[in-house]
Amino acid sequence: MQDDDADLKSQPIFVGLPVPGAEFKICDFDTGALKPLDQEGELCVRSPSLLKSYWNKPEATAESLRDGWLHTGDIGLIDSQGFLHFLGRRKEMLKVKGMSVFPAEIEAMLGQHPAIVGSGVIGRPDAERGQVPVAFVLVHEAARATTKAEDIAVWCKQNMAIYKVPEIRIANELPMTATGKVKKEELAKLL
Numbered sequence: 001m002q003d004d005d006a007d008l009k010s011q012p013i014f015v016g017l018p019v020p021g022a023e024f025k026i027c028d029f030d031t032g033a034l035k036p037l038d039q040e041g042e043l044c045v046r047s048p049s050l051l052k053s054y055w056n057k058p059e060a061t062a063e064s065l066r067d068g069w070l071h072t073g074d075i076g077l078i079d080s081q082g083f084l085h086f087l088g089r090r091k092e093m094l095k096v097k098g099m100s101v102f103p104a105e106i107e108a109m110l111g112q113h114p115a116i117v118g119s120g121v122i123g124r125p126d127a128e129r130g131q132v133p134v135a136f137v138l139v140h141e142a143a144r145a146t147t148k149a150e151d152i153a154v155w156c157k158q159n160m161a162i163y164k165v166p167e168i169r170i171a172n173e174l175p176m177t178a179t180g181k182v183k184k185e186e187l188a189k190l191l
Contacts (some may be wrong), residue, residue, distance in 0.1 A: 015084040022047040026078055043076035044069045093130045094123040096163045099190035101133055106166055113155055118174050120182035124191055133166035137185050138174050
């Protein structure tokens with residue numbers, strides 16, 4: 001991974017290799033069948049430190065913990081070199097003209113823009129495209145006077161597949177949880 005900075009130059013969804021003692025597999029969401037390398041599916045994990053159950057939630061435990069594996073609800077893939085790639089939460093995945101779009105991937109790309117310090121991406125229903133990604137972005141204070149949504153959109157078109165390019169909405173602040181995650185349900189109210 002260190003040769004030619006492969007880990008640094010890979011896609012934003014690149015995670016790396018599992019730590020010793022942790023096992024990952026990618027399964028079909030519906031059947032639970034093992035998926036081949038380089039195919040996306042549900043990310044499943046088992047390790048010595050895996051939870052035994054959810055407190056007072058036997059239905060959630062039965063749904064998520066099967067045969068010693070935690071079925072995360074996350075979409076991922078393991079590539080032919082054995083590297084893990086996290087694509088996003090299944091419930092957050094957008095369908096744009098039949099293509100899967102993962103908000104986490106768009107947010108990671110937006111994080112590479114020099115004026116953006118934070119973002120949250122959600123979907124907006126669209127009659128023609130199915131859904132449209134909408135990015136609420138927080139611009140660095142020093143760049144607020146000169147950075148426009150149109151400029152960020154142009155940058156996105158130069159750096160993303162066209163179906164992933166989001167509508168840009170510059171926000172004064174992003175609603176955050178105590179753990180530093182963007183509250184997507186509050187962003188949806190801003191649509």
